[in-house]
Amino acid sequence: MSIPATVAVFVGSLRKASFNRKIAHILADIAADSLKLEIVEIGDLPLYNQDLDDEGTPPAAWTAFREKVKGFDAVLFVTPEYNRSVPAVLKNALDVGSRPYGQSVWGGKPGAVVSVSIGAIGGFGANHHLRQSLVxxxxxxxxxxxxxxxxxxxxxxxxxKLTNEGTRTFLGKFVADFAAWIEKNRAH
Structure with missing residues (x-):
C-alpha cells in the first residue's frame, strides 16, 4: 500500500461558522484512508507587495507559508464565491505563493477546486475564475x-455534519477521483 498523498487545503472563507470550512473538514474525513488533508490557514497573510520580496524583506508569514506549502504533494481549494470571483484572501494566498518570480510553490502540484454556496449555482463563477489562475x-x-x-x-x-446522502456519495467519488488524479500527476 502506498503512502497517502499530503494535500494542502485552502479555505476561501474566514467566517468562524464558514460552510466552506465545514465542507473542508467533511472532505478530510471522507479522504482519511486515501489522502491526508490539512487546512493551511491564509487569513493572516499580509497583502502581497513585490517591493518586500525585491528588498529581501518578505514578512515572516509569507516565508512560513511558502515553506509549508512546498512540503505538500497536492493542493485543494474550497471556496465561496464573492462577486462572481474568488475571495481576496484566497487570491492573495495564490499571489504570495507564486513569488518571488521563478520560485512558485504551486508549480506542478496536482489540484482540485470545490466551490460552496448557499445559492443554487454553487459558486460556479468562483470555481472557474480560480481555475484560470491555476492554469x-x-x-x-x-x-x-x-x-x-x-x-x-x-x-x-x-x-x-453532512445530512444529505447524495452529497456524501458525490463527495466520496470526488475524493476518489482526486486521489487518482494526484497519483497520476504528482512528482515522484
Missing part, C-alpha cells in the same frame, strides 16, 4: 467531477 500557476487541476456544492445551508446539521 497560469501550472497546477494540473482535476477536471471531472466538477464540484459545485449549492444550497449548502440545507445539507448540514447544527454541528456541521
Amino acid at each position: 497560469f500557476l501550472n497546477v494540473p487541476t482535476l477536471q471531472q467531477p466538477e464540484a459545485y456544492i449549492g444550497g449548502v445551508g440545507h445539507l448540514l446539521d447544527d454541528d456541521g
